[in-house]
Amino acid sequence: MKKILYNDMQFSVEPSGDRWDITYTLPNNATAVVAAGLFAGLPESEAGARALALIKTIFPVGIKSVGPDVLHPNTIGDLKIVGPDVTHPNFIYWDKDSVSCPKAL
Amino acid sequence: MEIKGSVALVTGGGNGIGEAVVKYLSSRGAKVAVVDMVQKNIDRVVAEVKAAGGEAVGIQANVTSEADTARYIKGTIEAFGQLNIAVSCAGIIRDGTMLSLDKETGKVSKKLDFAKWQAVIDTNLSGTFLTMRDAAEAMVNGGWEGLLVPISSVNKVGQVGQINYSSAKVADALMPKIIVGEFLMRGIRKIRCVAIAPGYTATPMLTGMNQDALKAILEDVHLGRLVAPEEIASLIGYIVENQALNATTIEITGGLCYPKGIAK
Numbered sequence: 001m002k003k004i005l006y007n008d009m010q011f012s013v014e015p016s017g018d019r020w021d022i023t024y025t026l027p028n029n030a031t032a033v034v035a036a037g038l039f040a041g042l043p044e045s046e047a048g049a050r051a052l053a054l055i056k057t058i059f060p061v062g063i064k065s066v067g068p069d070v071l072h073p074n075t076i077g078d079l080k081i082v083g084p085d086v087t088h089p090n091f092i093y094w095d096k097d098s099v100s101c102p103k104a105l
Numbered sequence: 106m107e108i109k110g111s112v113a114l115v116t117g118g119g120n121g122i123g124e125a126v127v128k129y130l131s132s133r134g135a136k137v138a139v140v141d142m143v144q145k146n147i148d149r150v151v152a153e154v155k156a157a158g159g160e161a162v163g164i165q166a167n168v169t170s171e172a173d174t175a176r177y178i179k180g181t182i183e184a185f186g187q188l189n190i191a192v193s194c195a196g197i198i199r200d201g202t203m204l205s206l207d208k209e210t211g212k213v214s215k216k217l218d219f220a221k222w223q224a225v226i227d228t229n230l231s232g233t234f235l236t237m238r239d240a241a242e243a244m245v246n247g248g249w250e251g252l253l254v255p256i257s258s259v260n261k262v263g264q265v266g267q268i269n270y271s272s273a274k275v276a277d278a279l280m281p282k283i284i285v286g287e288f289l290m291r292g293i294r295k296i297r298c299v300a301i302a303p304g305y306t307a308t309p310m311l312t313g314m315n316q317d318a319l320k321a322i323l324e325d326v327h328l329g330r331l332v333a334p335e336e337i338a339s340l341i342g343y344i345v346e347n348q349a350l351n352a353t354t355i356e357i358t359g360g361l362c363y364p365k366g367i368a369k
Binding site for chain 1: 136144148151152154155159160161162163164165171172176179180183184185
Protein backbone atom coordinates (compact mmCIF):
# COMPACT_ATOMS: atom_id res chain seq x y z
CA MET A 1 0.00 0.00 0.00
CA LYS A 2 1.33 3.40 -0.98
CA LYS A 3 0.36 6.51 0.94
CA ILE A 4 0.20 9.92 -0.74
CA LEU A 5 -0.09 13.21 1.13
CA TYR A 6 -1.38 15.86 -1.25
CA ASN A 7 -2.89 19.22 -0.39
CA ASP A 8 -3.27 18.20 3.26
CA MET A 9 -5.29 15.17 2.18
CA GLN A 10 -4.18 11.63 2.92
CA PHE A 11 -4.64 9.15 0.06
CA SER A 12 -3.83 5.47 -0.12
CA VAL A 13 -3.22 3.34 -3.19
CA GLU A 14 -4.14 -0.21 -2.29
CA PRO A 15 -4.00 -3.44 -4.30
CA SER A 16 -7.27 -5.15 -5.16
CA GLY A 17 -6.44 -8.33 -7.03
CA ASP A 18 -4.35 -7.23 -10.01
CA ARG A 19 -5.87 -3.77 -9.85
CA TRP A 20 -5.57 -0.76 -7.57
CA ASP A 21 -7.99 1.22 -5.43
CA ILE A 22 -7.46 4.82 -4.35
CA THR A 23 -8.97 5.87 -1.04
CA TYR A 24 -8.73 9.01 1.02
CA THR A 25 -9.13 9.70 4.69
CA LEU A 26 -11.83 12.19 5.60
CA PRO A 27 -11.37 14.74 8.39
CA ASN A 28 -13.41 12.47 10.70
CA ASN A 29 -10.98 9.62 9.94
CA ALA A 30 -13.55 7.76 7.87
CA THR A 31 -12.38 6.42 4.54
CA ALA A 32 -13.93 7.20 1.15
CA VAL A 33 -13.20 5.50 -2.17
CA VAL A 34 -11.84 7.90 -4.79
CA ALA A 35 -11.49 5.20 -7.43
CA ALA A 36 -11.75 1.43 -7.63
CA GLY A 37 -10.31 -1.13 -10.01
CA LEU A 38 -7.73 1.00 -11.80
CA PHE A 39 -4.41 0.35 -13.54
CA ALA A 40 -4.76 -3.40 -14.09
CA GLY A 41 -1.47 -5.29 -13.90
CA LEU A 42 0.73 -2.31 -13.12
CA PRO A 43 3.42 -2.56 -10.43
CA GLU A 44 3.02 -0.46 -7.27
CA SER A 45 5.50 2.20 -8.32
CA GLU A 46 3.79 2.84 -11.64
CA ALA A 47 0.31 2.62 -10.14
CA GLY A 48 1.38 5.11 -7.47
CA ALA A 49 2.65 7.57 -10.07
CA ARG A 50 -0.53 7.32 -12.12
CA ALA A 51 -2.64 7.61 -8.98
CA LEU A 52 -0.84 10.82 -8.03
CA ALA A 53 -1.46 12.27 -11.50
CA LEU A 54 -5.14 11.33 -11.23
CA ILE A 55 -5.44 12.82 -7.73
CA LYS A 56 -3.90 16.07 -8.96
CA THR A 57 -6.45 16.21 -11.77
CA ILE A 58 -9.44 15.43 -9.58
CA PHE A 59 -8.37 17.77 -6.76
CA PRO A 60 -6.53 20.45 -8.77
CA VAL A 61 -6.40 23.45 -6.47
CA GLY A 62 -3.68 23.42 -3.91
CA ILE A 63 -5.63 25.42 -1.40
CA LYS A 64 -7.61 23.40 1.04
CA SER A 65 -11.15 24.60 0.56
CA VAL A 66 -13.69 24.39 3.36
CA GLY A 67 -16.99 25.25 1.79
CA PRO A 68 -18.73 26.98 0.14
CA ASP A 69 -21.84 24.86 0.48
CA VAL A 70 -22.31 23.72 -3.10
CA LEU A 71 -25.97 23.01 -2.44
CA HIS A 72 -26.61 26.59 -1.41
CA PRO A 73 -28.37 28.83 -3.94
CA ASN A 74 -25.81 30.96 -5.72
CA THR A 75 -27.45 34.21 -4.79
CA ILE A 76 -28.07 35.73 -1.41
CA GLY A 77 -30.22 38.76 -1.94
CA ASP A 78 -28.25 40.94 -4.34
CA LEU A 79 -24.99 39.14 -3.64
CA LYS A 80 -23.99 36.58 -6.26
CA ILE A 81 -21.54 33.98 -4.99
CA VAL A 82 -18.94 33.14 -7.62
CA GLY A 83 -16.30 30.46 -7.18
CA PRO A 84 -12.59 30.95 -7.86
CA ASP A 85 -11.70 31.19 -11.53
CA VAL A 86 -8.90 28.66 -11.84
CA THR A 87 -8.31 29.70 -15.45
CA HIS A 88 -7.44 33.27 -14.43
CA PRO A 89 -3.73 34.05 -15.04
CA ASN A 90 -3.30 35.31 -11.47
CA PHE A 91 -4.72 32.17 -9.87
CA ILE A 92 -2.13 30.54 -7.64
CA TYR A 93 -1.65 26.81 -7.48
CA TRP A 94 -0.01 25.71 -4.27
CA ASP A 95 1.88 22.83 -5.84
CA LYS A 96 3.11 24.80 -8.84
CA ASP A 97 3.42 28.42 -7.79
CA SER A 98 4.03 28.56 -4.07
CA VAL A 99 7.47 29.64 -2.85
CA SER A 100 6.82 28.63 0.75
CA CYS A 101 5.79 25.03 0.24
CA PRO A 102 7.78 22.16 -1.27
CA LYS A 103 7.14 21.64 -4.94
CA ALA A 104 8.05 17.97 -4.79
CA LEU A 105 5.62 15.69 -3.05
CA MET B 106 -20.53 -0.74 -29.36
CA GLU B 107 -20.16 -3.19 -26.48
CA ILE B 108 -20.83 -1.97 -22.94
CA LYS B 109 -18.24 -4.39 -21.58
CA GLY B 110 -14.82 -2.79 -21.70
CA SER B 111 -16.12 0.67 -22.55
CA VAL B 112 -15.56 3.78 -20.44
CA ALA B 113 -18.54 5.90 -19.42
CA LEU B 114 -18.85 9.30 -17.78
CA VAL B 115 -22.12 10.14 -16.03
CA THR B 116 -22.83 13.63 -14.72
CA GLY B 117 -25.33 13.71 -11.90
CA GLY B 118 -24.12 10.18 -11.21
CA GLY B 119 -24.54 10.53 -7.45
CA ASN B 120 -28.29 9.90 -7.31
CA GLY B 121 -31.49 9.39 -9.28
CA ILE B 122 -31.27 8.49 -12.95
CA GLY B 123 -27.52 9.11 -13.04
CA GLU B 124 -26.85 6.65 -10.22
CA ALA B 125 -28.94 4.00 -11.98
CA VAL B 126 -27.00 4.56 -15.22
CA VAL B 127 -23.69 4.24 -13.38
CA LYS B 128 -24.71 0.96 -11.75
CA TYR B 129 -26.30 -0.49 -14.90
CA LEU B 130 -23.27 0.18 -17.10
CA SER B 131 -20.84 -0.94 -14.39
CA SER B 132 -22.74 -4.18 -13.81
CA ARG B 133 -22.29 -4.95 -17.50
CA GLY B 134 -18.56 -4.36 -17.52
CA ALA B 135 -18.12 -0.66 -18.24
CA LYS B 136 -15.66 1.47 -16.30
CA VAL B 137 -17.47 4.51 -15.01
CA ALA B 138 -16.65 8.05 -13.90
CA VAL B 139 -19.18 9.32 -11.37
CA VAL B 140 -19.44 13.11 -11.64
CA ASP B 141 -21.60 14.98 -9.15
CA MET B 142 -21.79 18.17 -7.10
CA VAL B 143 -22.20 16.31 -3.81
CA GLN B 144 -19.11 14.49 -2.58
CA LYS B 145 -20.94 12.24 -0.12
CA ASN B 146 -23.16 10.94 -2.94
CA ILE B 147 -20.09 10.27 -5.05
CA ASP B 148 -18.44 8.43 -2.15
CA ARG B 149 -21.51 6.24 -1.66
CA VAL B 150 -21.98 5.35 -5.34
CA VAL B 151 -18.29 4.64 -5.97
CA ALA B 152 -18.14 2.47 -2.84
CA GLU B 153 -21.22 0.53 -3.99
CA VAL B 154 -19.74 0.02 -7.46
CA LYS B 155 -16.54 -1.23 -5.85
CA ALA B 156 -18.49 -3.59 -3.56
CA ALA B 157 -20.20 -5.02 -6.64
CA GLY B 158 -16.80 -5.66 -8.23
CA GLY B 159 -16.91 -2.75 -10.66
CA GLU B 160 -14.42 -0.10 -11.68
CA ALA B 161 -15.21 3.54 -10.96
CA VAL B 162 -13.72 6.92 -10.22
CA GLY B 163 -15.53 9.74 -8.45
CA ILE B 164 -15.05 13.39 -9.43
CA GLN B 165 -16.77 16.25 -7.61
CA ALA B 166 -17.54 18.99 -10.10
CA ASN B 167 -19.96 21.65 -11.26
CA VAL B 168 -21.19 20.95 -14.81
CA THR B 169 -21.75 24.65 -15.45
CA SER B 170 -18.02 25.31 -15.14
CA GLU B 171 -15.89 25.01 -18.26
CA ALA B 172 -12.79 24.38 -16.13
CA ASP B 173 -14.54 21.66 -14.13
CA THR B 174 -15.77 20.00 -17.32
CA ALA B 175 -12.24 19.85 -18.71
CA ARG B 176 -11.10 18.43 -15.37
CA TYR B 177 -13.57 15.54 -15.21
CA ILE B 178 -13.01 14.62 -18.86
CA LYS B 179 -9.25 14.57 -18.24
CA GLY B 180 -9.67 12.66 -14.97
CA THR B 181 -11.78 9.99 -16.66
CA ILE B 182 -9.16 9.45 -19.33
CA GLU B 183 -6.32 9.43 -16.80
CA ALA B 184 -8.16 6.77 -14.80
CA PHE B 185 -9.29 4.50 -17.62
CA GLY B 186 -7.32 5.48 -20.74
CA GLN B 187 -10.28 6.37 -22.95
CA LEU B 188 -13.85 7.69 -23.05
CA ASN B 189 -16.71 6.10 -25.00
CA ILE B 190 -20.01 7.06 -23.38
CA ALA B 191 -21.03 10.44 -21.92
CA VAL B 192 -24.41 10.71 -20.21
CA SER B 193 -25.47 14.15 -19.03
CA CYS B 194 -27.88 13.50 -16.15
CA ALA B 195 -27.07 16.53 -14.01
CA GLY B 196 -30.16 18.68 -13.77
CA ILE B 197 -32.17 20.91 -11.48
CA ILE B 198 -35.64 22.42 -11.29
CA ARG B 199 -36.65 25.90 -10.08
CA ASP B 200 -40.34 25.94 -10.91
CA GLY B 201 -42.64 28.96 -11.06
CA THR B 202 -44.94 30.73 -13.48
CA MET B 203 -43.46 33.65 -15.40
CA LEU B 204 -46.04 36.01 -13.89
CA SER B 205 -48.25 35.77 -10.82
CA LEU B 206 -51.24 38.06 -10.38
CA ASP B 207 -52.76 39.60 -7.31
CA LYS B 208 -56.24 38.07 -6.98
CA GLU B 209 -57.86 41.31 -5.92
CA THR B 210 -56.28 43.83 -8.30
CA GLY B 211 -55.49 41.57 -11.25
CA LYS B 212 -52.09 43.26 -11.49
CA VAL B 213 -48.76 41.45 -11.58
CA SER B 214 -47.67 40.71 -8.05
CA LYS B 215 -44.59 38.63 -8.82
CA LYS B 216 -42.28 37.76 -11.73
CA LEU B 217 -40.21 34.60 -12.05
CA ASP B 218 -36.80 35.42 -10.57
CA PHE B 219 -34.15 35.73 -13.27
CA ALA B 220 -31.86 33.72 -11.00
CA LYS B 221 -34.31 30.81 -11.25
CA TRP B 222 -34.24 31.06 -15.03
CA GLN B 223 -30.46 31.35 -15.18
CA ALA B 224 -29.69 28.50 -12.78
CA VAL B 225 -31.83 26.02 -14.73
CA ILE B 226 -30.49 27.13 -18.12
CA ASP B 227 -26.91 27.01 -16.81
CA THR B 228 -27.20 23.49 -15.43
CA ASN B 229 -29.65 21.78 -17.77
CA LEU B 230 -28.58 23.35 -21.05
CA SER B 231 -25.12 24.91 -20.78
CA GLY B 232 -23.92 22.08 -18.54
CA THR B 233 -25.15 19.50 -21.02
CA PHE B 234 -23.55 21.39 -23.89
CA LEU B 235 -20.17 21.55 -22.13
CA THR B 236 -20.18 17.84 -21.32
CA MET B 237 -21.23 16.86 -24.84
CA ARG B 238 -18.73 19.21 -26.45
CA ASP B 239 -15.71 18.23 -24.39
CA ALA B 240 -16.55 14.51 -24.39
CA ALA B 241 -16.84 14.61 -28.18
CA GLU B 242 -13.53 16.47 -28.39
CA ALA B 243 -11.82 13.77 -26.35
CA MET B 244 -13.43 10.97 -28.39
CA VAL B 245 -12.40 12.53 -31.71
CA ASN B 246 -8.84 13.28 -30.61
CA GLY B 247 -8.49 9.85 -29.01
CA GLY B 248 -9.90 8.06 -32.04
CA TRP B 249 -12.42 6.23 -29.84
CA GLU B 250 -15.87 5.01 -30.72
CA GLY B 251 -18.40 7.05 -28.77
CA LEU B 252 -21.96 7.77 -27.74
CA LEU B 253 -23.26 11.10 -26.41
CA VAL B 254 -26.48 11.01 -24.36
CA PRO B 255 -28.08 14.31 -23.38
CA ILE B 256 -30.97 13.86 -20.95
CA SER B 257 -34.03 15.80 -22.07
CA SER B 258 -37.52 15.41 -20.59
CA VAL B 259 -41.03 14.73 -21.77
CA ASN B 260 -41.74 18.26 -20.58
CA LYS B 261 -39.86 19.51 -23.63
CA VAL B 262 -43.34 19.90 -25.09
CA GLY B 263 -43.89 22.83 -22.72
CA GLN B 264 -45.00 22.47 -19.12
CA VAL B 265 -46.70 25.32 -17.35
CA GLY B 266 -44.69 26.43 -14.33
CA GLN B 267 -41.47 25.27 -16.00
CA ILE B 268 -40.60 27.86 -18.65
CA ASN B 269 -36.94 27.54 -17.64
CA TYR B 270 -36.88 23.74 -17.45
CA SER B 271 -38.94 23.12 -20.60
CA SER B 272 -36.87 25.63 -22.58
CA ALA B 273 -33.66 23.86 -21.59
CA LYS B 274 -35.03 20.38 -22.20
CA VAL B 275 -36.40 21.13 -25.67
CA ALA B 276 -32.95 22.44 -26.56
CA ASP B 277 -31.35 19.28 -25.15
CA ALA B 278 -33.74 17.23 -27.30
CA LEU B 279 -32.53 19.05 -30.40
CA MET B 280 -28.86 18.35 -29.75
CA PRO B 281 -28.70 14.90 -31.39
CA LYS B 282 -29.95 16.23 -34.74
CA ILE B 283 -27.49 19.11 -34.75
CA ILE B 284 -24.50 17.26 -33.34
CA VAL B 285 -24.81 14.26 -35.65
CA GLY B 286 -25.45 16.53 -38.63
CA GLU B 287 -22.26 18.41 -37.83
CA PHE B 288 -20.38 15.14 -37.34
CA LEU B 289 -21.50 14.02 -40.80
CA MET B 290 -20.42 17.37 -42.24
CA ARG B 291 -17.00 17.07 -40.57
CA GLY B 292 -16.45 13.40 -41.40
CA ILE B 293 -16.77 12.25 -37.78
CA ARG B 294 -18.32 8.78 -38.17
CA LYS B 295 -17.55 6.91 -34.96
CA ILE B 296 -19.56 9.01 -32.51
CA ARG B 297 -23.34 8.85 -32.18
CA CYS B 298 -25.71 11.07 -30.21
CA VAL B 299 -29.06 9.95 -28.82
CA ALA B 300 -31.04 11.90 -26.23
CA ILE B 301 -33.44 10.43 -23.70
CA ALA B 302 -36.65 12.19 -22.70
CA PRO B 303 -37.89 10.56 -19.49
CA GLY B 304 -41.36 11.04 -18.10
CA TYR B 305 -42.09 11.20 -14.39
CA THR B 306 -39.39 9.07 -12.82
CA ALA B 307 -39.01 7.57 -9.36
CA THR B 308 -36.13 9.76 -8.28
CA PRO B 309 -35.85 11.08 -4.70
CA MET B 310 -37.14 14.43 -5.99
CA LEU B 311 -40.48 12.92 -7.06
CA THR B 312 -40.99 10.12 -4.56
CA GLY B 313 -40.53 12.66 -1.77
CA MET B 314 -43.16 15.06 -3.09
CA ASN B 315 -46.68 15.55 -1.77
CA GLN B 316 -48.33 12.14 -2.18
CA ASP B 317 -51.69 13.60 -3.30
CA ALA B 318 -49.91 15.57 -6.03
CA LEU B 319 -48.01 12.44 -7.01
CA LYS B 320 -51.26 10.48 -7.22
CA ALA B 321 -52.73 13.15 -9.51
CA ILE B 322 -49.70 12.90 -11.78
CA LEU B 323 -49.99 9.13 -12.00
CA GLU B 324 -53.62 9.37 -13.10
CA ASP B 325 -52.28 10.61 -16.45
CA VAL B 326 -49.71 7.80 -16.81
CA HIS B 327 -50.97 4.77 -18.73
CA LEU B 328 -48.46 2.56 -16.93
CA GLY B 329 -49.99 3.60 -13.60
CA ARG B 330 -46.67 4.20 -11.84
CA LEU B 331 -43.51 6.25 -12.08
CA VAL B 332 -40.81 5.15 -14.50
CA ALA B 333 -37.98 3.44 -12.61
CA PRO B 334 -34.50 4.95 -13.04
CA GLU B 335 -33.29 1.43 -13.82
CA GLU B 336 -35.65 1.30 -16.82
CA ILE B 337 -34.05 4.45 -18.20
CA ALA B 338 -30.59 3.01 -17.53
CA SER B 339 -31.43 -0.18 -19.42
CA LEU B 340 -32.69 1.92 -22.36
CA ILE B 341 -29.33 3.70 -22.45
CA GLY B 342 -27.62 0.31 -22.36
CA TYR B 343 -29.69 -0.76 -25.36
CA ILE B 344 -28.75 2.41 -27.21
CA VAL B 345 -25.07 1.77 -26.54
CA GLU B 346 -25.32 -1.62 -28.22
CA ASN B 347 -27.59 -0.66 -31.14
CA GLN B 348 -25.64 1.39 -33.65
CA ALA B 349 -28.69 2.16 -35.76
CA LEU B 350 -30.04 4.40 -33.02
CA ASN B 351 -28.64 7.82 -33.79
CA ALA B 352 -29.55 11.52 -34.13
CA THR B 353 -32.82 11.15 -32.28
CA THR B 354 -34.54 11.67 -28.94
CA ILE B 355 -36.31 8.71 -27.36
CA GLU B 356 -39.17 9.22 -24.91
CA ILE B 357 -39.63 6.81 -22.01
CA THR B 358 -42.70 7.87 -20.08
CA GLY B 359 -44.85 4.85 -19.36
CA GLY B 360 -47.46 6.41 -21.60
CA LEU B 361 -47.83 9.88 -20.13
CA CYS B 362 -51.02 11.47 -21.44
CA TYR B 363 -52.73 14.79 -21.26
CA PRO B 364 -55.97 14.66 -19.30
CA LYS B 365 -58.65 12.96 -21.41
CA GLY B 366 -56.19 10.45 -22.80
CA ILE B 367 -54.25 12.25 -25.53
CA ALA B 368 -50.66 10.94 -25.49
CA LYS B 369 -48.21 13.69 -24.61
